[in-house]
Amino acid sequence: MPGKRIVLTSDATMMSNYNGGVMLGFAAILPASMIHERIFKWLFCPPVEAETDGSAILAPCGMRKVEAALLEAGFSRDEVMVAHPDHLGKAIGRDTEIVGIGHDDPMGKIAVREIENLIKRGAPYNRTKFLELVHHPLIREHRPKVVIGGNGSWELRGEDVGVDHIYLGEGERTFPSICKSIIAGEDVPGEVEGETVPGDEIPVNRGATVGGIVEIGRGCWRGCTFCSPTMRRPRHRPVSNIIKDASVNLEAGQRDLILHSEDGFMYGSAGMVPEREKVIDLIRRVKDLGPRTIDLSHLSLASIYHNQDLLAEISEIVGVGSDQRYMSAWIGIETGSPGLLAKHMKNKTKPAPLEAWAEMVRDCYGIFRERSWLPVASLVLGLPGETESDVVATTELVESLKDSVGLMLPLFFTPIGETCLGKARGFGREEASPEHWELVGTCLEYNLRHLKPLHSYYSERMTAGPGRHLALRGMNILADFALKKYLVRMKRGEPPN
Numbered sequence: 001m002p003g004k005r006i007v008l009t010s011d012a013t014m015m016s017n018y019n020g021g022v023m024l025g026f027a028a029i030l031p032a033s034m035i036h037e038r039i040f041k042w043l044f045c046p047p048v049e050a051e052t053d054g055s056a057i058l059a060p061c062g063m064r065k066v067e068a069a070l071l072e073a074g075f076s077r078d079e080v081m082v083a084h085p086d087h088l089g090k091a092i093g094r095d096t097e098i099v100g101i102g103h104d105d106p107m108g109k110i111a112v113r114e115i116e117n118l119i120k121r122g123a124p125y126n127r128t129k130f131l132e133l134v135h136h137p138l139i140r141e142h143r144p145k146v147v148i149g150g151n152g153s154w155e156l157r158g159e160d161v162g163v164d165h166i167y168l169g170e171g172e173r174t175f176p177s178i179c180k181s182i183i184a185g186e187d188v189p190g191e192v193e194g195e196t197v198p199g200d201e202i203p204v205n206r207g208a209t210v211g212g213i214v215e216i217g218r219g220c221w222r223g224c225t226f227c228s229p230t231m232r233r234p235r236h237r238p239v240s241n242i243i244k245d246a247s248v249n250l251e252a253g254q255r256d257l258i259l260h261s262e263d264g265f266m267y268g269s270a271g272m273v274p275e276r277e278k279v280i281d282l283i284r285r286v287k288d289l290g291p292r293t294i295d296l297s298h299l300s301l302a303s304i305y306h307n308q309d310l311l312a313e314i315s316e317i318v319g320v321g322s323d324q325r326y327m328s329a330w331i332g333i334e335t336g337s338p339g340l341l342a343k344h345m346k347n348k349t350k351p352a353p354l355e356a357w358a359e360m361v362r363d364c365y366g367i368f369r370e371r372s373w374l375p376v377a378s379l380v381l382g383l384p385g386e387t388e389s390d391v392v393a394t395t396e397l398v399e400s401l402k403d404s405v406g407l408m409l410p411l412f413f414t415p416i417g418e419t420c421l422g423k424a425r426g427f428g429r430e431e432a433s434p435e436h437w438e439l440v441g442t443c444l445e446y447n448l449r450h451l452k453p454l455h456s457y458y459s460e461r462m463t464a465g466p467g468r469h470l471a472l473r474g475m476n477i478l479a480d481f482a483l484k485k486y487l488v489r490m491k492r493g494e495p496p497n
Helices: 022-029 037-043 061-072 085-090 111-119 125-134 137-142 175-183 239-251 276-288 301-306 308-318 338-344 354-371 388-400 434-449 451-461 466-491
Strands: 006-009 080-082 098-102 145-149 165-168 191-193 213-215 256-260 293-296 327-334 373-381 407-412
Touching: 006 061, 006 085, 022 037, 022 125, 061 080, 061 098, 061 175, 061 213, 085 125, 098 125, 098 175, 145 175, 165 175, 213 239, 239 256, 239 276, 256 276, 276 293, 276 308, 301 308, 301 327, 301 354, 308 327, 308 354, 327 354, 338 354, 354 373, 354 388, 373 388, 373 434, 388 434, 407 434, 434 451, 434 466
Parallel strands: 006 080, 006 098, 098 145, 145 165, 165 191, 213 256, 256 293, 293 327, 327 373, 373 407
Antiparallel strands: none
């Protein structure tokens, strides 16, 4: 096979539609020793379907943006291919010069590290599969230049795994020129930083995306020090291009759409006040396309708190409770401590004072209950300067939310290369205090409490057949039983093992 000149791909944990339930993608952080690969693929990460030439019908949204940028930069469809790793035999050959791999967490340095440290069962699936891909026999045989990009590319710094170039930042402006330089035999640095791309230059996708993700904007003005997206200048895409991306997904058979930005309420706004009419117009126009469900990938709790009528109107337009059972968004609680907010998240509550944070969170969860929204919340443990009283304040906040359905994800602080805390020391099991374990146990208790309604809600988006549904219910029961012993220990302030 001659192969394509440029092949874009990722490992099997990224190139999946997760049976229609994107949250099932978190199973990729499980140690490979815990669940047989055949069961893992069947239940959590079945491969995306492929065309007869091996090209992927679905791919991560960032990969689709890079594909579109390459085509707009003058590369032909005969030269560029997005492929699932199972179909690289139809993609990589003697003419292949570049293999671009996109990944969010290739070496497991974020959430994966916690699971690995806590239960000590070996390497997780996403790291295992990424390393398998980098050392794929066709890559070893034809020796194209391997470029790793995406949100997790910084993790390859200092790692000797066979990657030629680490690409950081946004890809649409810079990556095509890097490809041309590589093909021309020019010297290209081992680490490349991509230019920031204006919103109106973010291209329209040429293919459908995993999860039906439709990008509406980038960046965030709140500037939390540990979060790389909030370090990027806010930009938003023209609504006409958003509608084109949504249509590409629906035409490919995707029925559920996720509108992606760092804060969906800030679409079209240059500051902290939403452009209400722009947000409403966007939601109406997406709804008119006829998707089965619409979700927002991320929302700021402060934006919800200060614009409760906007959430109510969006719920009415989408048809929450009638056309779809619930609406979902990822939110960042991060901490219950105003003191820690002052150190790392000074704009978190604006225009309210930092001292109002806990009450704002509780009020928002009341709104979620009333409007049938499902929040997936993150907490960050071990931020620089955190005290035991900070952790206790967070635990008390989580306990106060126990009657609200949702997910609570405690994450150990990891210094991400692009942030201003990039040189800070990470936080792990060894640094965890009894207060930290009590907080993790409280989050686990919260999640197990809501496991049954979560599965019921989430099944609305699932494309899996009844066999997989039964298997997932069975795993929920097993998880409830197996994790109780960890919960009891951690609630006492003890490590899980």
